Amino acid sequence: MKFTIDRLGFMRQLSNVLRAVPSKTVIQILTGIKFDLTDSGLNLTGSNADISIETFIPVTDESMKLQIESTGSVILTARFFSEIIKKLPGETFTFEVKDNFQVVLTSSVSEFTVIGFDANSYPRLPEITDATELEFSSEVFRGLINQTVLAVSAQESRPILTGVHFMINADGLLAVATDSHRLAQRKLDLPVAGNYDFVIPGKSLGELARMLADVQDEIHLKITDNQVLFNFGSTKFYSRLLEGNYPDTTRLIPTDSTTIMQIDAATLLASVDRVSVMSHESRNNVVRLQLNAENKQATLLSNSPDVGNAEENLSFTALTGEVLDISFNPDYLKDALRACGATEIKLAFTTNLRPFTIVPSEDGDYYVQLITPVRTF
Amino acid sequence: MKFTIDRLGFMRQLSNVLRAVPSKTVIQILTGIKFDLTDSGLNLTGSNADISIETFIPVTDESMKLQIESTGSVILTARFFSEIIKKLPGETFTFEVKDNFQVVLTSSVSEFTVIGFDANSYPRLPEITDATELEFSSEVFRGLINQTVLAVSAQESRPILTGVHFMINADGLLAVATDSHRLAQRKLDLPVAGNYDFVIPGKSLGELARMLADVQDEIHLKITDNQVLFNFGSTKFYSRLLEGNYPDTTRLIPTDSTTIMQIDAATLLASVDRVSVMSHESRNNVVRLQLNAENKQATLLSNSPDVGNAEENLSFTALTGEVLDISFNPDYLKDALRACGATEIKLAFTTNLRPFTIVPSEDGDYYVQLITPVRTF
Known part of the structure; x- marks a missing residue:
């Protein structure tokens, strides 16, 4: 096995694959990258x-200057190999496998000999062949991930909640995540036949979203019983699915409300962010929102007995309904507002004991978030 | 005590003072910043x-928009206060001390009440009045720090070696640091009368150098028995001096040599950096330099039995003298080369057991570094 390749172009491809490589693992061979060179x-x-x-x-991608002298396979330790490639002096480098899987890397004045491993010791990837294929715009799918994954649970006590629940049927696609304190639900119109119901780990989706940041291509999705494959450009991204039944979340979202505030998401985010500097100093990390439509007043408060207190007057677009005094974790609201982006949003409340919803003022059917208040009395 | 001030301008000044504030300390009051407002x-x-x-x-600095309503003093917890100021929404903010040292910070729609402390509980700074004053260009002094402080010892076993030794007399200024494995010595012509001999902690100098990065003013230095004061712009920087006798280093620097290589510092740095990727994988972290003037060959090597080996051919400007095969810690050479900057340097060797010197090819009298080799046989 021997080839020469453009160094920077190769590094870009390598960095994608490195996302999957663990720095520590019990399966030692997984700290490596497998190279398979064919004609x-x-x-x-x-x-x-x-x-x-x-x-x-x-080999047809001319920008990569890939020149193949002989084919073959080998495994090299990922972090160490990538550190060398990053520092090599030349525009291209040559990669040659010698006896006993030793790999010689040459580039300009540098020559590295690195001990490699038999490619046969690498685990086989799942084969996904007959599955139906769904197609998405990568930008839309990346948005969908970022708007839901924030609400997955970080606790392993209920593993199924560490994933995002996808339901695909004649109505379209519904993606839901909840850690039982908050919930995020995103709908997508999808012209597709068939019924799918699966849960993808939040960590997999986070990594996928980061990769999709640079991707313009369509993304193709294939689902089997325990694996999902995302195919885009020349990259294949496999993730295992979470096993088990996701709880029914459809009835959690309240349909009625007694107090509604419309406000610019960025304005509210800046205020919550400031007040949370104070709430983070106290053990329970709670802020208090007081709404009074009659007096046209919306105030955000926090009090940490040993440190001080904070108060923000909110400039809202509209405020209607009953007087309300509600407390909640400001970090949940900050996450929710960041996921909304630069837009006007609608917060709808019933009582100070029931979850409140956050939706974009326009297009509110497609994206709903829910935050459970904290009882402070 | 009450004043209003430009928020961003204030933050710039605050960030300088924050450099001295410890995040953890046994003296609780030192986690605070002291405010003293006079007319x-x-x-x-x-x-x-x-x-x-x-x-x-x-108050005369118009860009700071400082408006004083009443004078006074107070202490506020540094990190928490600066986090609030960073996030306040307005262009200016108002700072008012109320009963029991409570401070109310108001800015646009935000109001924070923060618990403060009696300014009298703050320790007194040393008074430095009669000491002679020396003057430096801040750029030159910052360069001098950066070229010497890299060689101070990180080990507290010999505290005096954790500082930079300054000797000032009729010949000028000499600054020396050594951790006993390497040494850096910088000379400065200085038209000054008098004799000074003192050792400033390396950590103090590192912090001072970072502050000086934005400073154009001259820097004024005053020395007492146990303190040094650097005065620049509207800032005063005090550091304690290290107690004890610094070892005599004058006779450590070899004056003769049998092999000399001239080479571009950046070229050599890139090569050592690459080879050190390999040496870092082995326990002893050593690279080997082989010089042969007759064959016009200079090679840098590293071997880590479990991982592989690396080899670099160096493109030098000149190589004279005897054949040499010497081993050393590549990280010491990397530090030394970074301190030299973009310039041609001269490495001078005697035997592979004696320290070698690194000097800029021009101006070599003013900056000398020394690295002790590692015996590998």
């Missing part, structure tokens, strides 16, 4: 227990 | 056991 190009594979990423560099 | 302006003080920093915002 058509170079395939790189990285994997941990949850995610596997494959990327293919075709 | 002439606002003074901010921060301090830890080693460094104290004072900065003065004069």
